[in-house]
Amino acid sequence: MAIPRFSSLLRSRKFAKSDCLVASIGFVLIVFFLSFFFDPTSDSVPSVDRSPPIKSPPDLVKLTLSSKAKERGAFCLDGSLPGYHFHKGSGSGSKSWLLHLEGGGWCSTVASCSARAMTMLGSSTYFEDEVDFQGVLSSDPSQNPEFFNWNRVKIRYCDGASFAGHPEAEFKNGTRLFFRGQLIWEAIMDELLSMGMSDAKQGILTGCSAGGLATLIHCDYFRDHLPKDAAVKCVSDGGFFLNVPDVLGHPTMRSFYHDVVNLQGVDKSLDQNCVAKPEPSKCMFPQSFVNNIKTPVFLVNPAYDFWQIQNVLVPASTDLDKSWAKCRLNIKECDAAQMKVLHGFRSSLMDAIGKFHQNKAGGMFIDSCFSHCQTLMSATWHSPTSTRIENKTIAESVGDWYFNRKPVKLIDCPYPCNPSCYNLNFT
Numbered sequence: 001m002a003i004p005r006f007s008s009l010l011r012s013r014k015f016a017k018s019d020c021l022v023a024s025i026g027f028v029l030i031v032f033f034l035s036f037f038f039d040p041t042s043d044s045v046p047s048v049d050r051s052p053p054i055k056s057p058p059d060l061v062k063l064t065l066s067s068k069a070k071e072r073g074a075f076c077l078d079g080s081l082p083g084y085h086f087h088k089g090s091g092s093g094s095k096s097w098l099l100h101l102e103g104g105g106w107c108s109t110v111a112s113c114s115a116r117a118m119t120m121l122g123s124s125t126y127f128e129d130e131v132d133f134q135g136v137l138s139s140d141p142s143q144n145p146e147f148f149n150w151n152r153v154k155i156r157y158c159d160g161a162s163f164a165g166h167p168e169a170e171f172k173n174g175t176r177l178f179f180r181g182q183l184i185w186e187a188i189m190d191e192l193l194s195m196g197m198s199d200a201k202q203g204i205l206t207g208c209s210a211g212g213l214a215t216l217i218h219c220d221y222f223r224d225h226l227p228k229d230a231a232v233k234c235v236s237d238g239g240f241f242l243n244v245p246d247v248l249g250h251p252t253m254r255s256f257y258h259d260v261v262n263l264q265g266v267d268k269s270l271d272q273n274c275v276a277k278p279e280p281s282k283c284m285f286p287q288s289f290v291n292n293i294k295t296p297v298f299l300v301n302p303a304y305d306f307w308q309i310q311n312v313l314v315p316a317s318t319d320l321d322k323s324w325a326k327c328r329l330n331i332k333e334c335d336a337a338q339m340k341v342l343h344g345f346r347s348s349l350m351d352a353i354g355k356f357h358q359n360k361a362g363g364m365f366i367d368s369c370f371s372h373c374q375t376l377m378s379a380t381w382h383s384p385t386s387t388r389i390e391n392k393t394i395a396e397s398v399g400d401w402y403f404n405r406k407p408v409k410l411i412d413c414p415y416p417c418n419p420s421c422y423n424l425n426f427t
């Protein structure tokens with residue numbers, strides 16, 4: 001009975017702690033690299049096994065609460081207004097738009113969504129007034145050579161279902177929770193279109209983790225709402241969650257997505273051809289719909305994605321004897337048998353993207369790092385020492401693909417072959 005166990009674990013204090021860590025992981029990574037402040041909810045801050053990169057100067061961008069949200073009924077889980085951070089483009093980038101959808105896990109029960117509604121992942125009451133734009137969002141051409149002068153928007157995540165919940169699913173057991181993810185996406189799109197995006201010549205929808213999944217879910221909507229003659233593509237970072245059983249053979253992630261989809265009515269936002277088949281919650285997994293996306297898609301995904309290793313393959317609930325305790329926190333600590341399991345996970349990813357690999361318009365950068373969300377820091381996105389495959393950074397690879405300079409289908413050799421990885425260490 002994986003479903004009740006997983007959801008009850010989500011509620012328990014100990015797990016809730018690590019859930020917070022994983023849920024805010026992009027956040028934790030940024031916190032680590034910038035050393036701005038320590039996340040009090042995390043037990044430990046990850047370190048890397050190479051010397052940390054030089055700090056980039058902060059590029060702080062103010063929060064805007066959405067002005068179109070109220071009239072459209074688009075609210076965060078707690079009923080507060082959703083928001084975004086907007087950095088205006090300039091020069092040759094003034095008609096180019098890059099939207100980044102923030103990530104941060106999902107909530108699958110009334111209890112976990114209620115808890116989330118009291119955090120910055122469920123309420124704008126807790127949003128920072130400004131956030132630091134780094135990596136793909138950076139204004140610094142040395143760090144973000146292709147998109148530094150575009151209009152750049154970070155859309156905050158406060159619905160708990162990858163911007164895809166629907167209000168019909170509300171009013172469960174008297175709890176007042178708002179499941180308005182789809183409406184948040186539509187309201188903020190409206191607002192950005194009225195701010196000049198309706199004249200865009202170039203557009204990219206991107207996002208990381210739960211936001212990387214949202215990128216795939218909303219990619220064709222984004223394309224359809226930009227001018228017909230605009231060059232529009234989507235870049236999903238760390239969003240290719242796999243429909244695989246955990247190490248005990250239980251469908252932990254599938255059960256979890258099943259609960260998210262049912263709780264928040266997400267099926268209405270998913271690929272309708274897929275949803276028509278049995279088990280609509282399977283349609284939350286990119287492998288079940290990525291080949292139906294009409295707009296060109298680029299996948300940035302580590303083959304040893306630590307979030308997936310810690311939550312999909314070896315969730316805490318499967319490791320009662322703690323034999324995985326070290327390995328799941330630091331890939332260097334894995335023994336030969338565990339490495340075999342991790343290589344098996346990589347093979348599952350290769351199988352899942354097999355058909356997509358033949359898609360001419362698609363692109364990919366599948367590195368062999370123990371990482372997650374690699375577009376948001378110069379250390380992994382673009383710098384003299386950042387992660388590379390065939391001597392290309394992620395920024396150069398995405399640029400080559402987006403501007404049609406050459407096809408990009410980069411797949412790294414298996415771990416530990418790539419010395420340019422920043423493998424995180426959570427111990």
Ligand SMILES: *[C@@H]1O[C@H](CO)[C@@H](O)[C@H](O)[C@H]1NC(C)=O
Nearest residue numbers: 109110111171172173174263
């Ligand atoms: C509502 O409450 C009932 C009884 O306590 C419970 O069985 C059911 O799972 C709850 N529904 C949700 C969505 O939490």
Ligand SMILES: *[C@@H]1O[C@H](CO)[C@@H](O)[C@H](O)[C@H]1NC(C)=O
Nearest residue numbers: 383384388390391392393396
């Ligand atoms: C890798 O790329 C860098 C900069 O793009 C270049 O200076 C260097 O010569 C390249 N190395 C190899 C081995 O091609």
